[in-house]
Amino acid sequence: MHEHFGILLVLGICAFLGMLGASFFQKIKVPQVVGYIVIGLIIGETGLGIVNARHIATLQPLVYFSLGIIGMLVGSELQISEFKKYGKQFAAILFGEGLAAFIIVGIISGLVFYKLTGSGSMAVAAAVVLGAIASATDPASTISVLWEYRSKGILTTALIAVVALDDALAMTLYSLGKSVATIIAGGSASPLHEMAMVAVSIGGSLVIGAGAGFILNLLLRNIPEKENALAFSICTLFLVVGLSVSLDMDVIISSMTMGFVLTNLAPKRSEILFKMARGMSIPIYVLFFVLVGARLNMRIIPGWVWGLAVLYVVGRSSGKFFGTWLGAKTSNADPAVRKYCGLGLFAQGGVAIGLSVVAGHNLQGIQVNAEMNLGEAIVAIVTTTTLIVQVLGPPMTKLAIKLAGEIGRNITADDIALKYHVKDSMDVATSFIHEADTIDRVVQVFANSGQSIHPVINREGKLAGIISFESLREILPDRDSWLWLLASDIITQPREMVHPDTPLQEALHIMNSTNSDVLLVADDDGKASTGIIERGQIQSFIRQKLLEEG
């Protein structure tokens, strides 16, 4: 029956169940991305088969676009200033973790394959290819965790930089590994040619991304409307992804470069843009990670692969952890980076799977045993290990940022405006005017307070209205009247009132919609015992809280 499910229905099932799964995992304090992947496993090739190989093949363009969105948003997090400050550290960590994982997994894989096949050349071929694939880290799930938990700090910055640049290192190591494997196994290959192809791929991706970033920046200067700017950016991303796929370039590197160029050329303009893109990309993430889980087919994995997979995961994780530690130590990185960065690099996903698929094609002529060739073995191993690390990796990333104290530090003005209420930011000691006060007294109150409006209360202590400086101005020239006109003669009714428990965001929204900079604050009884709140007060409070909590 599932064979006949149309692609739209499959997408709907993936998205809906993905969100449900994520909600459940969020409740048990596990990163949402794990929920997406587990749902994918359940409805995909391993489980119910609702999403099958045909669907996955049809949805490949969506997967590419998802990688593009993720890459663009990853690039938007990379600031040139951070690279200038921490560039050496990032490079040391990147090479440390990548090479350590390569070496350790290579050694383990080589030993296991030698034990299985008795062939030294086969063992070396498997070792270099699996080692290279092991050096890749999944930017998508790592970044997803960092965003979900609003992390900010030196560790977060280091993680983003390392996972963003990891692809280039993994691709380089893979191309070397693939050449060596082919030569060792008796085939012909040119390492120089392979390296040149990688250089073209990486270089071409950078050119596409940078060019798109520059052009988009020029276009956005002439597009003031936020919605149109976002639409243009998404269309440009489509072009970048399409071009990268057509020319066999790396989608993540090209889209990441586009995001990097845009955020560094136009930081203020692009900040709003990327915020909007992040908001609209949630369904795309859900679909992407559900499909990651769906394509994993555990049923066809032989038993010995599971054993090797466990060793691979242990070896890779150890390499990531100790390689990071070594790189951080030698470059004098912050202690939080030295201690915890390795924990955040456990995830493996899109790039590793992509490289394993390529290896599956390139190395299919090399037989491991009667049933399986080297390419098939690598696909099976990487698929299995991806399952394990995609489930374990995000919680480890969360643990890393938690230990470093960076969870919840990425706070925006909107977060503060939602978190705090009118009563938190208003002046408690507001001078009240009584309806029977003469204008002479009202003028004194205004002069002493510096406020632009004052609430007026009646004999019962209830709100009678407000006096604004604007309304007071009408009678200022006629000083004679100050002695016989009263506050009640010049009060007006407030256009809007807010409750002390109203969130600041809502208060600002009311001010914007009524074109007012001041609101009266009254409790449920309509008493003016609480005073007024001004736009400037709210903005000043938000700035202060950003400095304290950000």
Next chain:
Amino acid sequence: MDTELVGGVISIANILSPSRIIFCDDHTKEDVLRNLADVLSKDSRIHNPQELFTAIMHREELMSTGIGLGIGVPHVRLASVDDIVMAVAVSRQPISDYESLDGEPVQIVCMIAANAEQHTKHIKLLSAISKLLKDKNRRDKILAASSPQEVYKIFTG
């Protein structure tokens, strides 16, 4: 009809009419105010006479509207009033219980009712009346007038 300000100046001619000018010999402030409220209430711009009188008296409780020089300016702004409107009472005898700022007995009473939103016009009219009646000659002419038309001409002349 919403009374316009012309050049920032309010026109009393549109707000007062001879039919809303009365001569009275009431002895108490409340009687004068009640009579004036009744006169005002005959105008189509007033929709709730009882509310008008209650509000006028409430304002008096806060502070007497006797502003000195024998002038009283009871006034309110109400949502039930369509547009600013005025009535005048001239008392031959001083109204004994109408307190004023300078202690001088009140004899000319200008009652003003405006819409709740007519804050500016309301203030400008009060100010205009105050300035108008500061002139002793004018006040004496009003007190000596023998008809509402005569009083109207003094206010609008």
